[in-house]
Amino acid sequence: MKRNIITKSLNRKLTFFLVILVGVSGLFSSCIKDEPAIISTFTQEMMGEYLNDHKPEYSEFYKLLDTTQVLGLVNAYGEYTLFAPDNEAMQTFYTASGKTSLKDFPLDALKKIAYDHLIKGYKISSDKFTDGLMPYLTMSERYVETSSKAVDGAYVYFVNQTSAILKQNILVSNGVIHKINKVLVPSVLTLPQAIAADKRFSIFNEALIQTGLVNKIKLLLDETYDRKKWLYLDVNYHQGSGSKDEVPESRKYGYTAFMESDSTYINVYNIHNVAELKAYAEAHVYHENPADASVTDITDPRNSLNKFIAYHLTDKKLPFIKLIDMYDTDNMIKTYDMYEYIETMNPNTLMEVKKERASGGLDFINKSPETGEAVRIVSTYKDKDATNGVYHEIDKILIYDYRVAGEMSSKRIRIDAAAFFPEFTNNNMRIYDRAVPRSWVYPPGYIKRLTFSEGSYFSYSNAYGGYLDYQSDEIFLLGLYDFELTTPAIPAGTYEVRFSYQPTGARGAAQLYWDHKPCGIPLDLRIEANNPLVGWVKPGSDPDDTFGYENDKMLRNRGYMKGPSTYKDAIERWYGLTIARNSAQSLRRILGTYKFEKSGTHVFTVKAVREGQFMLDFLEFVPVEMLESENVE
Numbered sequence: 001m002k003r004n005i006i007t008k009s010l011n012r013k014l015t016f017f018l019v020i021l022v023g024v025s026g027l028f029s030s031c032i033k034d035e036p037a038i039i040s041t042f043t044q045e046m047m048g049e050y051l052n053d054h055k056p057e058y059s060e061f062y063k064l065l066d067t068t069q070v071l072g073l074v075n076a077y078g079e080y081t082l083f084a085p086d087n088e089a090m091q092t093f094y095t096a097s098g099k100t101s102l103k104d105f106p107l108d109a110l111k112k113i114a115y116d117h118l119i120k121g122y123k124i125s126s127d128k129f130t131d132g133l134m135p136y137l138t139m140s141e142r143y144v145e146t147s148s149k150a151v152d153g154a155y156v157y158f159v160n161q162t163s164a165i166l167k168q169n170i171l172v173s174n175g176v177i178h179k180i181n182k183v184l185v186p187s188v189l190t191l192p193q194a195i196a197a198d199k200r201f202s203i204f205n206e207a208l209i210q211t212g213l214v215n216k217i218k219l220l221l222d223e224t225y226d227r228k229k230w231l232y233l234d235v236n237y238h239q240g241s242g243s244k245d246e247v248p249e250s251r252k253y254g255y256t257a258f259m260e261s262d263s264t265y266i267n268v269y270n271i272h273n274v275a276e277l278k279a280y281a282e283a284h285v286y287h288e289n290p291a292d293a294s295v296t297d298i299t300d301p302r303n304s305l306n307k308f309i310a311y312h313l314t315d316k317k318l319p320f321i322k323l324i325d326m327y328d329t330d331n332m333i334k335t336y337d338m339y340e341y342i343e344t345m346n347p348n349t350l351m352e353v354k355k356e357r358a359s360g361g362l363d364f365i366n367k368s369p370e371t372g373e374a375v376r377i378v379s380t381y382k383d384k385d386a387t388n389g390v391y392h393e394i395d396k397i398l399i400y401d402y403r404v405a406g407e408m409s410s411k412r413i414r415i416d417a418a419a420f421f422p423e424f425t426n427n428n429m430r431i432y433d434r435a436v437p438r439s440w441v442y443p444p445g446y447i448k449r450l451t452f453s454e455g456s457y458f459s460y461s462n463a464y465g466g467y468l469d470y471q472s473d474e475i476f477l478l479g480l481y482d483f484e485l486t487t488p489a490i491p492a493g494t495y496e497v498r499f500s501y502q503p504t505g506a507r508g509a510a511q512l513y514w515d516h517k518p519c520g521i522p523l524d525l526r527i528e529a530n531n532p533l534v535g536w537v538k539p540g541s542d543p544d545d546t547f548g549y550e551n552d553k554m555l556r557n558r559g560y561m562k563g564p565s566t567y568k569d570a571i572e573r574w575y576g577l578t579i580a581r582n583s584a585q586s587l588r589r590i591l592g593t594y595k596f597e598k599s600g601t602h603v604f605t606v607k608a609v610r611e612g613q614f615m616l617d618f619l620e621f622v623p624v625e626m627l628e629s630e631n632v633e
Contacts, residue, residue, distance in 0.1 A: 047074040047082055047172045057179065060090035061117075064102055070114040080175035081119040081136070083144070083159055085183045086166065093183035115139035116184045122433075123175050126157060126168045132383040133319035133390065135326050137428045141252065142186045143319055143385055160184055191217050191255050191389030198384070200393070204259045204309070207274045211306045212299040216345060217313060219253035220388045230443040233457075245441040245459050254317025254426035255389035258365075258375075258398055269397060274305075280397075281308035286405040288348070288492065288599055301347055311346035311400045316425040317389050318342070320382045324353045325362050327416070329432045329463050329472040330570035333579065336633055341415050341488065348489040348599040349400045350408060365394070366404050373403075409491035409599075412630065414620040417475045420485060421447050424460060432463035432472060434570060439476070449601075452483035465570035468502060468563075468578070468586055472570070475616040477606075481510075484605045487619065494595045494624045498561065498588045499604070500617040503528045508612025512591060513605035519591040520559065522609045530584040534560055538582055548581075552632075561588040565632045581632055593624060 043050060048071045051058040061084055065071040074080055085093070094100055102110060118139045128134070129146035138144060148155045157165040163182035170177040189197060192214045195205050208214045227247055234247045265271040271280055281304040287293045292302040300306060316322075324340040332338065338355040354364040354374075367374035381393040424430040429440050439461040444452065452458050457479050463472035477483065497514060507525030511518060529536030535555060539548030539562075548562070555561055563580030570577075580586040596602070606614060622630060 043171070044173050046076075046174050047080055047177060048072075049075060050170065050172050050177065051084065057086050058084055060087045060102070061085050064090075064110055065114055067102060068107065068111040068114045070111065070118065073120075074118070074174070076174065078174055079121055079123045081122055081124040082175065082177045083117045083163070083165075083180050083184060084177050085117070085163075085180050089163075089180060089182050093185075112140055113183065116142065116186060119144070125171075125176055126165075126178070129157060130321055132321060133385060135319065135321050135428075135431055140186070141250070141428075142387075143390075144184070145383060145385065160186070187386060189386050190220065191257065191386040191391065194384060194386040194389075195257060195259070195391060198391075200261045200263075200381070201259045201391075203262050203265050203271065203274060203277060204312075207277055207305060207309050208257075210274060210298055211303075211309050213306065213309050213313060213345065217255040217257070217389060221253065222251035225251040225446070233441045233443060245439045248423075248427055248429070248440055248442070248446065250427065251423065251446060252426050253388055254315070254422065256314050256316060256318040257389065257391040258312045258377075258394050259391055260397055261378075261381075261393055264394075264396065277308070278305045281305045281399075284399055284401045286400050286402050288405075307346045308399060311344045311349060311351070312398055313345040314342050314351070315345065316342070316422045318425065319385075319390055320363070320377060320392065322425065322430075323363055323377075324355045326430075326432060327463070327471040328355060330434055330465055331463075331467070331469070331472040331567045333566050333568065336566045339414065341413055341419065343488040344400075346400055348601075350413070350489060350491070351398075352408065365398065366407075368403065368407060370407075405491065409493045410623055410625070412620060412622045412626060413490065414470070414618055415488060416471045416473070416618045417616045418460065418471070418473050420449065420488060421460075423447050429460060429462060430473070434465040437464040437466065438462045449486040450483065452481065455479050456481040456483050458483060466573035468567075468569040468575040468580055468583060470500065470564070470567050470580075470618045472567075477614040478612075480608045480611050481614055482607045484603055487602045487604060489599055489601050490596060490621050492596050492599045494593065495621040496593050496624060496627060497591045498620050498622070499591060500563065500586070500588045500620070501525065501615050502585045502617070503587055504585065504613070506613050508608050508614060509610040510614055511607045511609055512589070513603075513607070514591050514594060515602050516605065523589060524610075525612070525614060528584050529560070529562070529587050534558060534587070536560070536562065536584055536587075538584070540582075556590070559590045561590065562632075563587065588620075 045053065048065065051062045055062065065074060074082065099105060116138055119136050120139055122136050124134065124136060131147055133143040133145050145160050147158050147161065149158055157168060159165065159180055163180045163184055165178050166181050167179035170179065187194065195201060195208065227249060230247045234245060265277065269280065271277050278298065285304040285307050293304065295302040297303055298305045301310065324338055327340065328338055335357060337357055340353045342351045342353065344351050352366050354367050355362050356364055363377045365375040375398045376395045378393040378395050384391045418424050418430045423446060439459050441457065441459040457477060459476050461467070461474050461476055465472065467474060503525055505526050509522050509524045511522045513519060527533055535558060537548065537551040540546060542551070545551055552562065563583060563586030565579055565581040568577060568579045569575040575583055575585060604619065608614070
C-alpha cells in the first residue's frame, strides 16, 4: 500500500547515511585485505518506495516490479533481500535479449526476472555473503552465488560471477537492497545438461550416460503435489515458540554430483576413457556381495562401474555450504570436529564429510584417521548450479573401496534427524536462522521415507539458536502419533543404537520399535533426566565423581545417556545456555544392541501410548567395540 505524501516526506527526513568498516567473514577472510568502507543506507521507507524515490537509478526495474505486481510485495512488511539492477543494466539486458523495452517481454518472463532478484524471508547484508552459493533461495527458487574479485586494485562483490554490486547494504524498513550492474539470468539447464555442457568432465559424463545413471538425476518438480489441498494443516504453533507451522510451497527434487575432471583422470590416474575407468572400478570398488564383481552389464546397479559412478551422486542438492558448514551453527561447540553423513546412489553406502577444527578444512570427504587420506572439493570449481542440482569438482578419485568400507563400519555414526530426508534440503527447509524459529508441517506422502497415521501431526523445525539440539533443529510431533521412518543405509556390523530427545512435561509416552521389534517397555518422555527414575547428576556437582563418569555408568544401566558435550543452546530462552551434557533436559535413550548382517536401511517406529508431544533430535550407531573407549562428544 502506498503511503501518503506527508509520511513519505517524514521518511526522507529520517534517512541518514553511515559509513562502517566491515571485515569480510567466513571464506572471504583469507583472501581479502584492505576491505574498503561499506556504505550502508538506513531508511524508514519500504523497498519499493526507496526505488521510486531513486528513479534516476532504478526507474526501469521499478517499472518491472510494478508491471508484474511484485511491487506490492516489496512494499509489504516482512524481510526481503533485493538485488536491484540499475537503469544501465536493464538497458543492456534489453539489447542482449533483442528487445527495446519491457513491453517486448511476455508477462510471465518479466515476473521470473523479478523473482530472480528477490529473496523473501531473509535480510542478507554483505557480511553474510559466502564464496559460493548462499543457502537462501530466490522467489524463483534458485540459489544466488556471491564472490569477490579484485577490480582496479579494489575488491568488489559479484553476484553469479558476472554482476558487480555497485552499492551494498541499502537498509530499508523491510529488508536490504544491493545495487547491481547486470541483470541476473540463472542457467536453465538441468544437472545432466549442465554436466554435458562442461567439457572439463567429458569422461565422467560419458560414464554417467553409459551406465544409465543420468536418468536418475533428471527430476525437477513433483507435479502431483498440491499445497492448497493441505492448507488446513497450517494451524499449529510449534512449542509455544511463536513459529507457525507452514505447509511446504512445493515438492522439488535435487541432486549433487561430485566429479573428477578429465585432467585428474589423465594426469593423476592415467585414465583416458570410459573403458579405462571401468577397469579401475573393477580393480578397486568394494563389493559386500562378492558375486557382484562378476556382473558385466554396466547399467546394473551391482556392476563395478555403475557403483563407482553412483557413489559420486546423491539425491540432495548440496551447495558447498550445505555439505556441512551450514550445520555448524552457533549452538555447536567450536572445539569439536563435525561430521555429516550423506547417502549416495551407490546402494547401501554413505559418504562422510568432516569439518576439522585444527586445520580449518570444511570438506574432508572420507578422511582416513590412519593415513589422513581424503577427497577435497576443488575450491576454484565448486557450486556449479543447475535447475535441479549442483556439481563440484573433486581433487582425486572418490570411491567406496575396501578402505572406506572398513573405516565406515568401525566408527560412531551420528545422523541428525533432518539428514534422513532429502525433501528438507531440496525444498530449503534445512536452514539456519539464529534468531527466527521456522517450522513446517507435512502431509502424507510428502517425505519419501516416512509414513504416519492419520492422527499424527508431523513437523520439522529449522535450526534456531534457542533449541538445545544437535545442529540446532528437530523433528516434532503432536497427538496420538504413529509414525515410521526409514534410516539411511548403515554399514554391516554390531551396533548400540540410540536416539536423542528433550524430556519435558508436555511430552507424551511412546512405544519404540527397531526393525519392527519393541525396544523394551513404553518410554515416558515427560520424565526429566534428574528424576530419580533416570538418576542423572550434573557433571561436576558430585565431588566424588568430578567428571560424571560414574554417573554415566549408572545411567547406562537404566538405558539412558547424557546428551553429548558438542552443542548447547545459543539463545537463552528455555535451557539457560547450557551444554547438552550438563542439562537435565537432554537425554539419549539406548534402543538396544543390534547385529546388522549386511549394509542397509532400518526402520524406527514410534507409537504413542499417551497423547502429547514427541521430538527427535538424532540417531546414532556405535560399534560395540567402541563402547569402552567412547568419549563424551
